[in-house]
Amino acid sequence: MTNASFKPSASFWQKYQLYFLLLVAIVIRQIPIVSIPLNWLETYFHEISHGLAALITGGQIVRIELFPNGSGLCTTRGGLGFFITFFGYAGATVWGWMLFKLANSHQRTAQIISGLMIVLLLASIVLWARDLLTIIIISSLAVMFLFTIKVRSLSYLQLLLKFFGLSIILNSLVSPTYLFDGRALGDGSALASMTFLPEFIWVILWCVIALAALYSLIKSNKRR
Numbered sequence: 001m002t003n004a005s006f007k008p009s010a011s012f013w014q015k016y017q018l019y020f021l022l023l024v025a026i027v028i029r030q031i032p033i034v035s036i037p038l039n040w041l042e043t044y045f046h047e048i049s050h051g052l053a054a055l056i057t058g059g060q061i062v063r064i065e066l067f068p069n070g071s072g073l074c075t076t077r078g079g080l081g082f083f084i085t086f087f088g089y090a091g092a093t094v095w096g097w098m099l100f101k102l103a104n105s106h107q108r109t110a111q112i113i114s115g116l117m118i119v120l121l122l123a124s125i126v127l128w129a130r131d132l133l134t135i136i137i138i139s140s141l142a143v144m145f146l147f148t149i150k151v152r153s154l155s156y157l158q159l160l161l162k163f164f165g166l167s168i169i170l171n172s173l174v175s176p177t178y179l180f181d182g183r184a185l186g187d188g189s190a191l192a193s194m195t196f197l198p199e200f201i202w203v204i205l206w207c208v209i210a211l212a213a214l215y216s217l218i219k220s221n222k223r224r
Contacts, residue, residue, distance in 0.1 A: 064138075
C-alpha cells in the first residue's frame with residue numbers, strides 16, 4: 001500500500017520538477033538581494049563565453065571584470081570579433097542548457113560537473129581576474145558550487161545544478177531586452193555596426209535561442 005501511494009507522487013515530482021524550478025527562478029529574480037548571486041552567475045558565463053570564443057578563434061583573454069550590479073566585461077585581443085561578440089548571450093544559454101542536461105543525466109555526473117565548475121572559476125581568478133572586486137565575486141561563485149558538492153544527498157545536488165541552469169537560461173532570455181535602452185551600447189549595438197542589421201534583430205535572435213533551449217529541456221523532460 002505504501003509503495004503504491006509513493007509511486008504516483010514520485011512520478012508527479014519528476015514530471016513537474018522543471019516547472020517548479022523555473023517558477024522558483026522567476027520569483028527569485030524579483031527579490032533584489034537574493035537574486036544577486038544568480039545574476040553574477042549568468043554574467044560570469046556571459047563573459048567567459050566571450051573569452052572562450054576569442055580563444056577558439058585564435059585570440060586571447062586579456063581580463064574578465066564582474067561588477068556588483070550584475071554587469072561585466074571581458075576584454076579580448078585578436079580572434080573573430082563577430083563570433084566573440086555574438087557568443088556572450090548565446091554562450092550563456094548553452095552553459096545553462098548543459099548544466100541542466102548533464103545534472104539531469106546522472107547524480108555522479110552532477111557531482112563531476114560541480115567539480116569542473118569550481119576548477120573553471122578558480123582558473124578564471126588566476127588567469128584573467130585583475131581586480132579585487134572581480135576576484136571576490138568569482139570566489140563567491142566558486143564557494144556556491146563548493147556548497148553543492150558538500151550537499152549530502154546527490155539528488156539535492158542535481159536539483160541545485162538544474163536550478164542554476166534554468167536561472168542562467170532565464171537571465172539569458174531577459175537580459176538582451178535591456179539593450180533596448182536607446183543608448184546604442186552593448187553586444188547588440190556592436191553586432192549592428194559589424195553587419196548593418198539592426199540591434200533588435202540580434203536581441204530577438206538571442207531570446208529565440210534561450211527559448212529554444214528552454215523548450216528543448218521541457219520536451220526532453222516530458223519523455224522521461
